[in-house]
Amino acid sequence: xxxxxxxxxxxxxxxxxxxxxxxxxxxxxxxxxxxxxxxxxxxxxxxxxxxxxxxxxxxxxxxxxxxxxxxxxxxxxxxxxxxxxxxxxxxxxxxxxxxxxxxxxxxxxxxxxxxxxxxxxxxxxxxxxxxxxxxxxxxxxxxxxxxxxxxxxxxxxxxxxxxxxxxxxxxxxxxxxxxxxxxxxxxx
Amino acid sequence: xxxxxxxxxxxxxxxxxxxxxxxxxxxxxxxxxxxxxxxxxxxxxxxxxxxxxxxxxxxxxxxxxxxxxxxxxxxxxxxxxxxxxxxxxxxxxxxxxxxxxxxxxxxxxxxxxxxxxxxxxxxxxxxxxxxxxxxxxxxxxxxxxxxxxxxxxxxxxxxxxxxxxxxxxxxxxxxxxxxxxxxxxxxxxxxxxxxxxxxxxxxxxxxxxxxxxxxxxxxxxxxxxxxxxxxxxxxxxxxxxxxxxxxxxxxxxxxxxxxxxxxxxxxxxxxxxxxxxxxxxxxxxxxxxxxxxxxxxxxxxxxxxxxxxxxxxxxxxxxxxxxxxxxxxxxxxxxxxxxxxxxxxxxxxxxxxxxxxxxxxxxxxxxxxxxxxxxxxxxxxxxxxxxxxxxxxxxxxxxxxxxxxxxxxxxxxxxxxxxxxxxxxxxxxxxxxx
Numbered sequence: 001x002x003x004x005x006x007x008x009x010x011x012x013x014x015x016x017x018x019x020x021x022x023x024x025x026x027x028x029x030x031x032x033x034x035x036x037x038x039x040x041x042x043x044x045x046x047x048x049x050x051x052x053x054x055x056x057x058x059x060x061x062x063x064x065x066x067x068x069x070x071x072x073x074x075x076x077x078x079x080x081x082x083x084x085x086x087x088x089x090x091x092x093x094x095x096x097x098x099x100x101x102x103x104x105x106x107x108x109x110x111x112x113x114x115x116x117x118x119x120x121x122x123x124x125x126x127x128x129x130x131x132x133x134x135x136x137x138x139x140x141x142x143x144x145x146x147x148x149x150x151x152x153x154x155x156x157x158x159x160x161x162x163x164x165x166x167x168x169x170x171x172x173x174x175x176x177x178x179x180x181x182x183x184x185x186x187x188x
Numbered sequence: 189x190x191x192x193x194x195x196x197x198x199x200x201x202x203x204x205x206x207x208x209x210x211x212x213x214x215x216x217x218x219x220x221x222x223x224x225x226x227x228x229x230x231x232x233x234x235x236x237x238x239x240x241x242x243x244x245x246x247x248x249x250x251x252x253x254x255x256x257x258x259x260x261x262x263x264x265x266x267x268x269x270x271x272x273x274x275x276x277x278x279x280x281x282x283x284x285x286x287x288x289x290x291x292x293x294x295x296x297x298x299x300x301x302x303x304x305x306x307x308x309x310x311x312x313x314x315x316x317x318x319x320x321x322x323x324x325x326x327x328x329x330x331x332x333x334x335x336x337x338x339x340x341x342x343x344x345x346x347x348x349x350x351x352x353x354x355x356x357x358x359x360x361x362x363x364x365x366x367x368x369x370x371x372x373x374x375x376x377x378x379x380x381x382x383x384x385x386x387x388x389x390x391x392x393x394x395x396x397x398x399x400x401x402x403x404x405x406x407x408x409x410x411x412x413x414x415x416x417x418x419x420x421x422x423x424x425x426x427x428x429x430x431x432x433x434x435x436x437x438x439x440x441x442x443x444x445x446x447x448x449x450x451x452x453x454x455x456x457x458x459x460x461x462x463x464x465x466x467x468x469x470x471x472x473x474x475x476x477x478x479x480x481x482x483x484x485x486x487x488x489x490x491x492x493x494x495x496x497x498x499x500x501x502x503x504x505x506x507x508x509x510x511x512x513x514x515x516x517x518x519x520x521x522x523x524x525x526x527x528x529x530x531x532x533x534x535x536x537x538x539x540x541x542x543x544x545x546x547x548x549x550x551x552x553x554x555x556x557x558x559x560x561x562x563x564x565x566x567x568x569x570x571x572x573x574x575x576x577x578x579x580x581x582x583x584x585x586x587x588x589x590x591x592x593x594x595x596x597x598x599x600x601x602x603x604x605x606x607x608x609x610x611x612x613x614x615x616x617x618x619x620x621x622x
Binding site for chain 1: 194196197198199200201203204205206207208211212214215216218219264378380383385
């Protein structure tokens with residue numbers, strides 16, 4: 001497990017403008033801020049950590065290539081989450097096609113990492129339960145546990161006020177608690 | 189599990205920290221070669237739709253939706269047949285380095301079918317390494333040796349040049365970059381190369397060392413290739429590192445066809461007959477050479493070959509003549525041995541030193557697709573195996589090359605067999621087998 005590196009200070013907009021001016025390190029700062037949330041969003045779709053890591057790389061690549069089309073640099077986080085959702089939709093469609101077209105013993109299906117989700121059953125079970133929550137509630141949980149200033153980011157990504165964000169978060173936790181309780185056959 | 193006081197949730201979410209530094213480095217490495225973030229993508233202006241424009245747009249949208257849903261599933265390629273896909277490209281560019289004796293030398297190639305050929309040369313004899321380059325188009329060529337400060341230049345022969353570029357694209361480059369076939373490659377992961385997500389494949393060599401191929405899954409073409417070989421200390425060292433791009437225009441910094449200043453220049457115009465010449469083998473003085481092999485749209489292979497005994501110049505050539513279309517005792521088979529070819533005699537023409545250039549038509553016995561083949565010749569005191577990879581052309585180009593190539597060996601006044609004639613012979617053979 002890696003320690004989280006210190007994240008660069010300053011608003012996203014400054015980093016976006018610097019990246020547009022040709023400073024890749026500025027895009028690296030944006031990556032440090034949001035890569036974990038994007039991996040979590042991708043994990044909701046893939047259910048597999050290795051795939052989520054790959055897919056999130058694709059999300060950032062697309063974001064970098066299209067950064068000049070971002071109209072309001074202040075809204076980078078919401079724009080990025082939008083790209084992640086679109087990329088996940090494409091992944092689901094592709095995965096469905098692959099299931100239809102690939103033979104059972106396709107050598108190209110070798111999964112190199114072989115690592116999955118959190119690596120322990122309890123954590124994996126929890127992430128699977130989160131993946132079944134409504135989209136807004138999932139994102140609220142992801143932001144809360146993976147962002148330094150979740151309420152502020154939620155304003156951009158979810159168009160929620162601070163109190164609105166915590167209401168959604170509370171709802172997500174209650175729903176998650178019920179889901180885990182049902183799965184385990186006992187109250188939590 | 190108490191999600192209210194969330195230590196379990198915090199623990200679960202920690203998995204998204206995993207490999208962050210590696211992934212970050214990988215992404216930023218990939219961005220280095222990606223188009224700049226500051227380059228805006230073209231946007232279309234607002235269209236003012238009239239009713240017929242709207243109707244046409246709706247029809248197009250409907251057709252595109254239909255095509256998307258029912259006609260064109262997204263293709264994701266693996267390493268299988270990557271060499272064949274590479275050999276079908278109109279141009280290939282390779283940039284990188286090769287290690288010779290612990291020194292990394294630039295190794296760059298650009299080949300465009302029938303139009304341009306450029307390559308650096310590295311030759312080593314013991315510790316003596318010589319570098320240079322050759323560059324040519326369909327009218328002129330230049331070969332440069334930096335060690336000797338010499339250059340050879342002259343007029344290029346158009347057919348020789350065309351066949352040379354095809355051999356480079358269809359045979360030499362795929363073999364050098366991907367080996368003879370794709371057996372033994374294992375997918376080991378994914379990466380980002382020049383801003384494109386790629387799959388990474390690796391193959392271990394029987395005598396140590398390995399080759400690693402970064403394959404673009406959307407095109408099925410290699411984007412990057414690295415070779416590793418055993419090091420004297422028991423580890424391994426990288427022997428080559430090559431970027432590969434296909435169907436690209438020539439690089440801006442391609443050397444000109446003028447010799448470098450201060451180099452001694454020799455002039456030599458390319459002979460038309462230099463178009464014929466390729467692979468071969470010899471055993472105890474006996475030579476079997478493939479001068480040319482052309483793939484006739486998969487129906488048959490037009491083959492020009494020479495067989496003689498170099499150890500005994502007075503030994504008579506084996507007579508394989510006969511009427512046009514008569515069968516010859518040549519046992520060509522596909523590399524896996526499953527497909528047998530029937531060899532049909534076409535014409536034997538006078539060639540160098542009193543020998544004959546023989547033209548044959550190889551027709552798959554099972555009526556399948558003609559392609560790579562090999563012949564094994566066994567003798568009481570040895571034997572040899574000769575492989576052939578027939579060159580492919582567009583049909584119009586093929587019809588022209590079939591005629592021009594035969595004219596290189598036919599005596600004056602004799603007519604070459606055209607493509608349709610050869611196809612009729614192949615078809616007649618196929619019908620006679622049914």
